[in-house]
Amino acid sequence: MIRAAVLPAVGAPLEITGIELPEPGPGQVRIRLTAAGVCHSDLSLTDGTMRLPVPAVLGHEGSGTVVSVGEGVTHVAPGDGVVLNWAPSCGTCHPCSLGEVWLCVNALNGAANVHARAADGRELHPGLNVGAFAEETVVAAPCVLPVPEGVPLADAALLGCAVLTGWGAVHHSARVRAGETVAVFGVGGVGLATLQAARIAGASAVVAVDVSPEKEELARAAGATAYVVASENTAREIRKLTGGHGVDVAVECVGRAVTIRTAWESTRRGGRTTVVGIGGKDQQVSFHALEIFHWGRTLSGCVYGNSDPAADLPVIAAHIRDGAFDLGALVTERITLDGIPGAFDAMLAGKGGRALVVF
Ligand SMILES: [Zn+2]
Ligand SMILES: [Zn+2]
Secondary structure, three states, X not given: OEEEEEEOOOOOOOEEEEEEOOOOOOOEEEEEEXXXXXXXXXXXXXXXXXXXXXXXXXXXXXXXXXXXXOOOOOOOOXXXXXXXXXXXXXXXXXXXXXXXXXXXXOOOHHHHOOOEEEOOOOEEEEOOOOOOOEOEEEEEHHHEEEOOOOOOOOHHHHHHOHHHHHHHHHHHHOXXXXXXXXXXXXXXXXXXXXXXXXXXXXXXXXXXXXOOHHHHXXXXXXXXXXXXXXXXXXXXXXHHHOOOXXXXXXXXXXXXXXXXXXXXXHEEEEEEEEEOOOOOOOOOOOOOHHHHHHHOOEEEXXXXXXXXXHHHHHHHHHHHHOOOOOHHHHEEEEEOHHHHHHHHHHHHOOOOOEEEEEO
């Protein structure tokens, strides 16, 4: 028996319970988890904002050690440290053929598979392909990437979602250039990674925005040069901080209509807004035709940082090794599996950065 955090049904509380995992079949890898980050998308699966087959073992941002490999797996071997990639690309669909692997239409096909069994015999799915809230997991080989040299194995878990997303939002989606000004809305795990990425990109000013006044220190440690507690005056305050113009780039890491609209209004004429946050269908953002013309701004979505993990991880790892990117600064709490429901509550209350389950 392996302990895991299982979502029995949408809207139901998580169960921390024993599961039975099969041995890895052809093309699969069994991993003993070292750490797993608690991401807002796990919460979005529990409340139904995102829909995937349940009951499911949640958790999609993880790292660990390979225990055994199935037939045909050659890129990792038992004993190797690995990062989990919850969105493996197929390489053959239309977006993949265009090189936009983050939009792979087959990326979440694995979520429909039966992944494990609960003690009472229920079949369990792997929440977002990987089922990382468990002492061990069995995943498809493309979900496993070797941990880059010099990156601590536990903190490496964060590479698999928050870091790739924040890094990619800055470097691929918004394409921040040295000297530009950036505002980051939402100082959670992804927001903190985005702040660090903006600093590394050479942004001349980085404004962090959050509803909580308590995250200022965290934000400044990640690279924020100014901190704004969200209010109806946020856009005005950001313009004031940038010579009356507004920032060149806004990154929205919340997924709410009001923050998307405010982020857009905070950018200069011709500015770019990247939406990383995942919101629900009830979050309608409205623009009138004249302002779209007048401001000449760009608003774009960003999926998994518009990132190719295999290409980006070595680049990010180099910044970790030279001390520019501090993975540990994203983690505000280290917990056990039993601490996940509490970490969900903290996220709902808008507290902290990333909670990391350490096994
Ligand atoms: Zn995530
Ligand atoms: Zn594909």
